Amino acid sequence: MALTPYSPDPQLLRTTFSYFPSGVVALAAEIEGAREGLVASSFTVGVSMDPPLVLFSVQNTSTTWPVLKRAERIGISVLGETHGQTARQIAAKDKATRFENLELETSEQGALFVKGSPVWLETKAYAEYPAGDHTLILLEVTGLYADASVEPLVFHGSAFKQLLKTA
16 A cells, blocks of 8 residues: 655545545524525534534635524534435525425524434534634534434445445
8 A cells, every 4th residue: 555645636635535434414593584504524423521512614615604603503413314415405505495395393492403314413602713724613512302213324435325224
């Protein structure tokens, strides 16, 4: 095996990183009557148990995060195995249609969730840290729900995939 020395080649780096499988989450809320949301595959649970913290990273150029972080509560939906198109839709550049025809539920505090997800976490903004061309976002968990019967969507090799079920 021979390692390729790192050089500023964003495509090679992106391709290499794509081979690390990850879950896919939608972060969403209703803010002043409008639905805002984004999709992240850079999501991590168990950052801290006391307080309960989760983490994701967002590009510094995001126009959605500055709006979304103003929400009283942000819903995190770990997308289910049938949510490939849902992930593409919420991640689309056209913000006006991100939530069109999706089955959603809103908490009393405005956190927005995608129905059919194996995990919902209601969160609030906790801290932000600069990280190169991204910002690391810590969110504190204020409510949770899990459905073990729903399998998660997986992002691997720059594609959405399902877990292989074995007997």
